[in-house]
Amino acid sequence: MKILVMGANGRLGKTLVRRYSQQGLDVQAIGRAELDLEKPDRVADTLSRYDFEVLINAAGNTDVDHCELNPANARLINAASPAAAAAHCAQRGARFVHVSTDYVFAGDQPAARRETDPTGPINHYGRSKLEGEQAVLAALPGALVTRVAWLFGIEKPSFPDWIIKQALAKEDVGAVDDKWSNPTFADDITEWLLDLLQHQAGGVVHLCNQGGCSWLEYGQATLDIAASLGLPLKTRVARGHTMQGFAPFKAARPPFTTMDTGLFTRLTGTTPRPWQSALEDYLRRQYSPPS
Ligand SMILES: NC(=O)c1ccc[n+]([C@@H]2O[C@H](COP(=O)([O-])OP(=O)(O)OC[C@H]3O[C@@H](n4cnc5c(N)ncnc54)[C@H](OP(=O)(O)O)[C@@H]3O)[C@@H](O)[C@H]2O)c1
Numbered sequence: 038m039k040i041l042v043m044g045a046n047g048r049l050g051k052t053l054v055r056r057y058s059q060q061g062l063d064v065q066a067i068g069r070a071e072l073d074l075e076k077p078d079r080v081a082d083t084l085s086r087y088d089f090e091v092l093i094n095a096a097g098n099t100d101v102d103h104c105e106l107n108p109a110n111a112r113l114i115n116a117a118s119p120a121a122a123a124a125h126c127a128q129r130g131a132r133f134v135h136v137s138t139d140y141v142f143a144g145d146q147p148a149a150r151r152e153t154d155p156t157g158p159i160n161h162y163g164r165s166k167l168e169g170e171q172a173v174l175a176a177l178p179g180a181l182v183t184r185v186a187w188l189f190g191i192e193k194p195s196f197p198d199w200i201i202k203q204a205l206a207k208e209d210v211g212a213v214d215d216k217w218s219n220p221t222f223a224d225d226i227t228e229w230l231l232d233l234l235q236h237q238a239g240g241v242v243h244l245c246n247q248g249g250c251s252w253l254e255y256g257q258a259t260l261d262i263a264a265s266l267g268l269p270l271k272t273r274v275a276r277g278h279t280m281q282g283f284a285p286f287k288a289a290r291p292p293f294t295t296m297d298t299g300l301f302t303r304l305t306g307t308t309p310r311p312w313q314s315a316l317e318d319y320l321r322r323q324y325s326p327p328s
Pocket residue numbers: 044045046047048049050068069072073074075094095096097098099114136137138139140166185186187188189193
């Protein structure tokens with residue numbers, strides 16, 4: 038299986054390339070320097086120069102607030118270019134895996150969302166990603182569209198690294214307590230994608246570690262693990278605050294976007310491990326003192 042990863046310099050893209058290379062798979066990487074996704078008309082020509090059987094699109098404009106201020110740019114990167122990539126795969130008979138988000142949901146239902154539940158994005162990032170899902174499946178109905186959430190991983194710092202950095206520097210560490218989702222280890226996604234490819238899965242599939250939590254619970258779990266690793270934290274307790282009035286947020290965030298992974302388990306026979314176990318695995322690898 039010859040794999041080409043788009044977005045190969047991002048958190049998930051880099052993880053895919055590292056893990057698949059380590060496993061001896063035939064994997065190539067393509068980044069912004071080779072293909073600028075603001076130019077959907079260049080996608081087919083660029084991809085035609087690569088030899089692959091499976092294309093994984095881990096690229097995207099993932100800056101929610103940038104998307105809010107630049108919706109046309111978000112649509113080019115998150116919808117038009119993925120659609121062009123899917124059309125190219127359809128034409129050459131390759132498989133296409135697209136990565137989407139829990140932000141396609143409105144987040145107004147306090148229950149884990151299934152793939153069949155209605156979508157209803159409340160910001161331009163979510164709208165552009167939903168448009169991307171639909172355009173990809175219209176161009177290539179057999180494409181696999183995976184929705185992931187709250188990624189953390191070795192390749193690029195994310196929320197747990199930010200919480201630890203704050204707690205190492207000061208005594209007051211805050212985290213949002215009225216937004217819920219699924220913390221998800223990028224390394225785990227690489228295995229789940231191989232599972233889905235082996236089972237010839239297509240359509241929309243939710244992919245995240247088991248169990249939902251608030252950002253505050255996620256932050257507190259991070260501090261608990263960091264304390265157990267002996268990090269010299271200035272505080273071991275995260276303080277909760279609401280999203281409303283949180284100055285850095287320009288775009289509204291959907292409050293409750295926890296996802297159900299039952300479909301993934303039915304398709305593959307695999308049950309994702311709980312987020313707490315994945316988080317501990319990550320933090321131990323990243324922050325354990327040298328022995
Ligand atoms: N991170 C999360 O918590 C999260 C949650 C839900 C869904 N997702 C989805 O998961 C996927 C991967 O996320 P991630 O965390 O790995 O994102 P990321 O670290 O921001 O990586 C995104 C990649 O897309 C590339 N990119 C952006 N604009 C581009 C352009 N115009 N042309 C070419 N490449 C461009 C970036 O290139 P540069 O490196 O050159 O900037 C970057 O390598 C995305 O589809 C995202 O929507 C992520």
